[in-house]
Amino acid sequence: MEIAQSQADRYLARAQLGAAGLSASQIADGDVRWGHNFFPSLASFPQKTYDPRVDFRDYAEQLSRNNSITDCLKLAQLIYKAGQVFGGKNPFEYSGRDIIHGLMAGLTEYSQVNLGGPEPSHRDYRVGVFRNDPHFGGSFGASGFRAGFVDPSNQVRHFVGYLGAGYGIGATLANQGLYSQEGTNNPNVPDVGLGLVATDLGSRFSGNYKQLAQDVWHRVCGQSSNLNLP
Secondary structure, three states: OHHHHHHHHHHHHHHHHHHOOOOHHHHHHHHHHHOOOOOOOHHHOOOOOOOHHHHHHHHHHHHHOOOOOOHHHHHHHHHHHHHHHHOOOOHHHOOOHHHHHHHHHHHOOEEEEEOOEEEEOOOOOOOOOOOOOOOOOOOOOOOOOOHHHOOOOOHHHHHHHHHHHHHHHOHHHHHHHHHHHHOOOOOOOHHHHHHHHHHHHHHOOOOOHHHHHHHHHHHHOOOOOOOOOO
């Protein structure tokens, strides 16, 4: 039994070393240099570590290509996903900051907005912003948004940008920037009306991402029923 177990351990080690990226010749060489039962620890090989930015980016890119659901539903789902990957380990750790910054960095050209001005996001982790970005995906539009918020642009990006502005500098200052950017304070203009909802929700966000997803579902998507979330 000991010989059989030794052989089984050796075969398992071979498979693990192969998964770690060693070639067949390197593994065979390892048999000679280290002995059949003395393979190096896998800890000595580079291991992939979890990166929430990659997790969120890959989810957003996949969602951007899904034509079976609306863009507004995608927005609500992206908020929920951001809460899962960027939030704390329990509800008492949710400050909201990391969730908002993760949303912005993944869906806009900025990673945050503060009194010093916006900070740019990284092209490797954002989706649907610039067509020459490596993970542009299928981008986002305005399907499923309330009629008063619809225009031919990426309204997911627009909402998230002003959500972050409201969170970072408060609704009053964020709205001033909104009016300046749009050239009007008329809430009947789609980008203004949507931006006002976003800055309001952002200024009051404290980390409850499930509630934020529901608020978007009701106030932005115009749905009366609750969004079915885990």
